[in-house]
Amino acid sequence: MHYGGQVVDVPGITALARKYQLKVIEDAAHCCPAHYRENPSEPWKSVGTAADISCYSFYANKTITTGEGGMACTQEDALADRMRIMSLHGISRDAWKRFTADGSWYYEIVAPGFKYNLTDVASSIGLHQLRRADDLHRRRTALAEEYHRRLGTLEEVILPKAHPDRVHSWHLYVIRLKLDRLRIDRAEVIQQLKQRGIGTSVHWMPLHMHPYYRETYGYRPEELPQAAGLYPQIISLPLFPDMNEGQLDFVVQSLTEVLRAGRK
Numbered sequence: 001m002h003y004g005g006q007v008v009d010v011p012g013i014t015a016l017a018r019k020y021q022l023k024v025i026e027d028a029a030h031c032c033p034a035h036y037r038e039n040p041s042e043p044w045k046s047v048g049t050a051a052d053i054s055c056y057s058f059y060a061n062k063t064i065t066t067g068e069g070g071m072a073c074t075q076e077d078a079l080a081d082r083m084r085i086m087s088l089h090g091i092s093r094d095a096w097k098r099f100t101a102d103g104s105w106y107y108e109i110v111a112p113g114f115k116y117n118l119t120d121v122a123s124s125i126g127l128h129q130l131r132r133a134d135d136l137h138r139r140r141t142a143l144a145e146e147y148h149r150r151l152g153t154l155e156e157v158i159l160p161k162a163h164p165d166r167v168h169s170w171h172l173y174v175i176r177l178k179l180d181r182l183r184i185d186r187a188e189v190i191q192q193l194k195q196r197g198i199g200t201s202v203h204w205m206p207l208h209m210h211p212y213y214r215e216t217y218g219y220r221p222e223e224l225p226q227a228a229g230l231y232p233q234i235i236s237l238p239l240f241p242d243m244n245e246g247q248l249d250f251v252v253q254s255l256t257e258v259l260r261a262g263r264k
């Protein structure tokens with residue numbers, strides 16, 4: 001899973017999978033588009049070209065959207081056929097194929113399938129969104145760069161940064177609070193920003209701390225210390241392609257004031 005749009009070590013994971021004969025299913029929900037290369041002399045590769053199956057989300061808050069839905073990509077015909085069949089009730093031929101002039105009503109159910117197909121209406125929105133994907137990405141990148149520039153001197157935060165040889169999608173702009181420098185906690189920062197009309201979010205509470213996983217498997221937070229340690233520090237700042245300079249300025253100003261007032 002490429003968190004927030006930062007591409008993980010794809011060559012490393014691919015090599016590990018090859019060594020142990022594993023399949024790689026990639027969660028690219030945050031990554032339309034995002035790119036990586038193995039070193040500066042290699043060409044850029046798109047996320048979605050190395051895994052056995054790559055899954056994108058086009059939910060309303062994603063970098064491109066169809067309102068709801070998503071897309072799975074694969075280079076293997078057998079997997080593609082299986083996904084097509086399983087996404088539409090296990091039916092051997094979809095309605096488009098049945099109702100063309102030389103089609104036939106006849107179909108067979110060949111597997112106990114699901115109803116996971118993207119609707120035609122959503123797909124038509126997606127085709128238009130896809131044409132805008134690079135423009136929307138450029139806008140997100142410019143906003144992220146402006147956040148870097150404007151927040152870079154704020155001593156109470158650690159900013160996200162794109163690793164070398166990555167093109168980050170900037171689906172999320174997640175900052176980390178240096179809690180040891182603050183008298184206030186993350187909840188207080190979120191509350192004070194909210195009072196000023198700024199909506200932020202947290203991506204995410206670690207899975208093992210959610211009631212289902214905690215109660216079913218008996219996990220304690222400290223069993224995954226990296227995730228549990230990062231959780232109280234993280235805040236996702238507003239970032240969306242239509243965000244204007246005034247809005248970004250207001251977020252930067254407000255966050256700066258809240259954190260300065262909350263200094264130890």
Ligand SMILES: Cc1ncc(COP(=O)(O)O)c(C=O)c1O
Pocket residue numbers: 001027029030056057058059068069070
């Ligand atoms: C990393 C990640 N994977 C998967 C999903 C699920 O996507 P969808 O809501 O399109 O099923 C999300 C949704 O927010 C996500 O953030």
